Amino acid sequence: MKLSAKVFDTIEKLPAAAWDACAGEHPFVRHAFFLALERSGACTPERGVRPRYVTLWDERGELVAGAPAMLKVGNKREFGPEIRWLRRGAAQGCFDWPKFQLGVPFYTVAGPRLLVLPGPHAAALQAALLQVLAQLAEHRYRSGVFNLMHLERSQAEALRERGWVISEETRTLWRNAGHADWAAYLGSLPHRKRRQLLQERERARARGLRFEVLHGEQLTPALVAEFYAAYCRVCVQHGNGPWLPPLFLTQLVATMPQAIRLFAAFDGETLAAAVFAFVDSQCLYVQHWGALEARSAATFELLCYAPIEYAIAQGLRQVDSGLAGAHKRRGGMTDDPVFHAHWFFDDRLKALAWQELAALQQPAPLQPGHTSLNG
Numbered sequence: 001m002k003l004s005a006k007v008f009d010t011i012e013k014l015p016a017a018a019w020d021a022c023a024g025e026h027p028f029v030r031h032a033f034f035l036a037l038e039r040s041g042a043c044t045p046e047r048g049v050r051p052r053y054v055t056l057w058d059e060r061g062e063l064v065a066g067a068p069a070m071l072k073v074g075n076k077r078e079f080g081p082e083i084r085w086l087r088r089g090a091a092q093g094c095f096d097w098p099k100f101q102l103g104v105p106f107y108t109v110a111g112p113r114l115l116v117l118p119g120p121h122a123a124a125l126q127a128a129l130l131q132v133l134a135q136l137a138e139h140r141y142r143s144g145v146f147n148l149m150h151l152e153r154s155q156a157e158a159l160r161e162r163g164w165v166i167s168e169e170t171r172t173l174w175r176n177a178g179h180a181d182w183a184a185y186l187g188s189l190p191h192r193k194r195r196q197l198l199q200e201r202e203r204a205r206a207r208g209l210r211f212e213v214l215h216g217e218q219l220t221p222a223l224v225a226e227f228y229a230a231y232c233r234v235c236v237q238h239g240n241g242p243w244l245p246p247l248f249l250t251q252l253v254a255t256m257p258q259a260i261r262l263f264a265a266f267d268g269e270t271l272a273a274a275v276f277a278f279v280d281s282q283c284l285y286v287q288h289w290g291a292l293e294a295r296s297a298a299t300f301e302l303l304c305y306a307p308i309e310y311a312i313a314q315g316l317r318q319v320d321s322g323l324a325g326a327h328k329r330r331g332g333m334t335d336d337p338v339f340h341a342h343w344f345f346d347d348r349l350k351a352l353a354w355q356e357l358a359a360l361q362q363p364a365p366l367q368p369g370h371t372s373l374n375g
Helices: 016-023 031-039 082-091 122-140 153-160 182-188 191-206 221-237 246-255 299-314 326-330 347-359
Strands: 004-008 049-057 063-072 099-102 145-151 165-175 210-215 260-267 270-279 283-291 318-323 334-344
Touching (some): 016 031, 082 347, 122 145, 165 347, 182 191, 221 246, 221 260, 260 299, 270 299, 299 318, 299 326, 334 347
Parallel strands (some): 099 145
Antiparallel strands (some): 004 049, 063 099, 145 334, 270 283
8 A cells, every 4th residue: 555644733634534434433532522622722832732643645645544643842641650751851951842742632541542444454554654653753853752642551562562661650440340230230349338339329419419411412501611610610729720721621512522421410500510521332531520619529429420320321341530549449440550652762861761660660661672663
């Protein structure tokens, strides 16, 4: 197959249907998702993100592969342990911003990164796309390192075998063990855990709150604005500003409502607390939390129990609850690693990475002598 590579600085220049044919159903790599990030003003140089969509086209001029890349200036949320050696590298003169990476801006959700048309050429297209990305990192963007961010274990292990440096951080998941319904799930829990869960659900309802699971099509602009205000309140409580602009959620609801769920608690007609989540046929992604009170009675219900109950009812494989937290583990989630793959063009920066990973007791690359990006 004869291929040509093109790089675009906005998803608007790419045909949505062709991109989504490569992306599949994962909501965080769909055309509409990146479009919402861009149109809302989330992805701008001032916010540290300059998108670069790297694509491959066949001899007929059809899009056959794409990768959501970016030039990125520091954001600890996305980097996991890498931020430690980037700071040291900057201080020692072997790293400078921006860096070139493959991933989803602002989100720590694992998923596909090398997006290709399904079929017999999929593996070859992924290899070709990876090679183009590495060439861009080294020669056009002159980055000391090229990263693939937030990978599943199988993806990371395949790259580790080729000499990539692999780092990891912890997220929280709930995996569906094939429970027929909520009652079956309750029956699988130890007595003490089951009693705790039932008591917490009863306490939440005793406050007179009304709980609903709303689909994207049911979310009005007024309700989205109400949730965003609650989300901002939580950010301020933790000493931060909101890391997404208000128009982003409005854009998502307008352009990909089928992938949006709001787990909400209402006090009368007022939104007391809610979780803004994404869904596909396999997974529920619990992402944004908003609440009017610092200690909401609805916390465990909305962040843990209602998503698990929904996942069982819908036959979903798992609930991805994002970065780890003690309250999530208490609510039935378990810690699970998510991985990052790093290919270094500067040996000094690579040495710093090894030092930091050793200090964190994370594994070094299996074959550090490799010099070929594709193994």
